[in-house]
Amino acid sequence: MSLKEKLVSSFMAFENTIDVDSPVHDIRTEAIKTFETEGFPTKRQEAWKYTSLNSVLKHDYSVFPKHENALEFKDVKKYFIHDIDSYKIIFIDGKYSSHLSQTTHDGIDVCLMSAALTKPKYQLIIENYFNKIASKDSLASLNTAFSSEGAYIHIPKNKLVDKPIQIIHFSTGNEAALMLQPRNLVVVDENSHVQIIERHQSLTDNPVLTNSVTEIFTNKRAIVDYYKIQNDNENASLIDNTYVNQKQESLAKVHTFSFGGKLIRNNLNFYQNGERIDSTMKGITIIGNKQHVDHNTLVHHIEPNCESHQDYKGIFDDGATGVFNGKVVVEKEAQKTNAFQANNNILISDKASINTKPQLEIFADDVKCSHGCTIGQLDESAMFYLRSRGIPEKEARALLMFAFSNNVLDSVKIPEIKNRITKIIANKLGVDIGFDL
C-alpha cells in the first residue's frame, strides 16, 4: 500500500477519534478529498521541479503512534533555548507532553490545538481563523484533514507577551518510522507582540516525516517574531507550510535556520491585507552530505505603501542541494510597494548545487522592487589573508561563512537565540570559535 493509500484509508479510523459533528469536520472531509485527488506533489509540478519527495515517501510510516511516550527534561534540555524563561508547548511523537510544557491562560492563550478545536470558548476564534489562509494544495490539505494537535496561541489586543514561546516536536524513535502532522494557529490581536521559536527534533535515526501547517494572523499594528530552528538529524524530513496574514501596520518576521535534516521544504507565504505592512523573511542554510533544503517563498502585496524584505543565505558542501524560489506578487492597487529580495549562495564543493529562481509579478507602476541572487565560492584571496594572520584554514573558512551570514544573524533580536544559532553553526563547521559576531 502506498503512503497515499494508507493515509486516505486511515482517515476513517481517525474519524472515530474525533467529533464528526463539529464544523471543523466538514473542512477535514473536504481536505482529504483534495489530497485523495491530487496526491503527493511530483517533480512534474513547476513548484516541485527541483525537489523530489520520492526518497522520503518510501518508508512505511506510522500515521498514529501506538504508544504514549515520555521524555525527561534533562535528556532533551539541549534542544530548548533553556537560558531564558519561556512558555513551552511540547509534543512527543505528536502527543502533548504536559510534563515538559508550560502553557498559560493568564490574559493570553498559549495552549493546545486539540483544546481549541473542541472547547466552546475557542469556537469563535476557530471559526474566524482556522484554515482561512492555509492553501488548498495537496500537502496543506493532508495536514488539514488530520489536524487535531499542535500549538494554539491567541494574544488579545495590547499585550506584550513577556517571554518567548517555544514549540518543540520530539520524536522518540519508538515507532520504526513516523509521520507527524502538527497544526498550529497563532492569532495576534491589535498592538500585541509575541516571539515564537519552533523546532522539530528526532531523537533517533528512525525516519520521521513531518508535514506541518502554521497559520499566523497579525492584526492591526501587531508584531510577530518567528524563529524556525531546523537542525534535525539526517533521517528526519520536514515540509513546513506557513501562512502569514497581515493587517495594516503590522510587522511579521520569520527567520528560518536550516542546518539539519534529510529534506526540508519551507513553503512560506505572506499575504498583506492592509496598508503600511512590513513583512520580513530571512534564512541561513548550511548543509552538507546529501541534505536538501528548499525555500519556497511568496509575498503577496495587495494594498499600497507596504514593504517586504527577503534575505536568504546558503552554504552548500559535499553533495548537498538547495532551492530558492521566491515569488513576489504586487497587485495593481499596491502602489508605493517596496519589495526587496536577495539570495546569496556559496558552493563549497563541486558536487553541491543550488537552483535559485526569483519570480516577480508586478502589476502596479509606482513600486520599488529589487532582487538579486549570487552563487559563488569562498574567496581564496580572503582565505590567504586570514591565514597569513595566523588563523588556521578551518577557522578562516568558518569566519568567512559567519561573515557571509552576518546580515541575517544580526537581525535576530533574542540574544540567546543568536548565541544558540552561532553555536550550532560553529559546531556544524567543526570549529571552536573565539570570535563574537
Place this chain on the structure above:
Amino acid sequence: MLKINNLHASVEDKGILRGINLEVKAGEVHAIMGPNGSGKSTLASVIAGKEEYEVTEGNILLDNEDIEELAAEERAHKGVFLSFQYPVEIPGVSVTNFMKTAINETRKAKGLEDMPANEMLKLIREKSELLEIDRKFLSRSLNEGFSGGEKKRNEIFQMAMLEPKLAILDETDSGLDIDALRIVANGVNKLKSKDNAVIVITHYQRLLDYIVPDFVHVLHNGKIVKSGGKELAHELEAKGYDWIKEEVNA
C-alpha cells in the same frame, strides 16, 4: 633569521622567481626594489605561504628551519607577517574581532590560553594610538570601504598587534599621502628591534627616507641582480631601472 637559497617559484607553470638568494639577519632592514613585473610581490607571497605559487627549486629557511611545507598560518605562528599590497575586504568581520581571532589562534598554536579580554583591550588601545587609528574604525568591517591610506595603516596596526619576527611590507607606500606615509613609517620604526627584521618591498625610494634600509636589493626578471647600501635606492630614484637592465643584459 631568513635565508633564501636559489629560490625558483612559478604560478600555473610560469616561472616567476628564477634563483633568489637572500639573507636577512635579526635587526636588519632590507629593501627590495625593482621594476613592475620583476617578481617583488611574488617573493613576498611565497615567503608568506600563498598556495597558488609552487616552489620548484631552492628553499626558504626561517631560523634554519625549512618552511616550504608549512601552511600560511603556521608561518604566521612562527612570526612571519605580510603587509598586503591590496588588503582584502571582508564584510561582516570587524577589525577588532579579526585581531582577537588572529591573536588567540596564534596563542592556541603555541599552547597558550586565550588572551584575557582586558589585556586584549589594552593592547588594542595602545597599538591603535601608535598608528593614530580612531576607535570607531576598529568596529568597522575589515577593510570594507577603507581608503587606501586606512587600509595600509590597518595593515601596520595588525603588524603591531601580532609583533612578528619577520615583517614583509609589500608596497605599503602605494596609495599613501605624505601624512599617512609618516604615520605608517613611524609605526614600523617603533616596532623595529634588534630581534626582528623588516623587508620593505617598494617601487619608489620615497618610503625609504622614513624606513631607512641597511641593504637594498634590485630584483629583475625573478633574480636579485644588484645589492648595495641605502645609497643604491637614491641612485635608482635618480636614474630609473633601465641602466640596471642594460647592465644585466650586457
